[in-house]
Amino acid sequence: MNTFLSNESVWILLAALWTLPWKGVALWTSARRGDQKWFIALLIINTLGLLEILYIFVFSKRLAQAEHAKSAHHHSA
Numbered sequence: 001m002n003t004f005l006s007n008e009s010v011w012i013l014l015a016a017l018w019t020l021p022w023k024g025v026a027l028w029t030s031a032r033r034g035d036q037k038w039f040i041a042l043l044i045i046n047t048l049g050l051l052e053i054l055y056i057f058v059f060s061k062r063l064a065q066a067e068h069a070k071s072a073h074h075h076s077a
Contacts, residue, residue: 019049026052
């Protein structure tokens with residue numbers, strides 16, 4: 001039984017060590033960008049870093065590109 005608990009503890013520790021940096025970067029990025037809905041979702045939903053990685057590398061980039069295009073269009077009008 002002790003072996004099971006120690007193996008389980010190792011997996012929990014590894015999951016935490018993997019998830020915390022991704023969650024931290026994603027939360028920091030969403031806060032800097034003012035993405036309040038994303039911040040709340042990232043804070044509450046635990047996906048072992050998957051949602052956080054998608055936000056950092058996909059969604060925040062798309063939002064930034066859309067804002068840049070909108071700003072460029074606004075300035076040229």
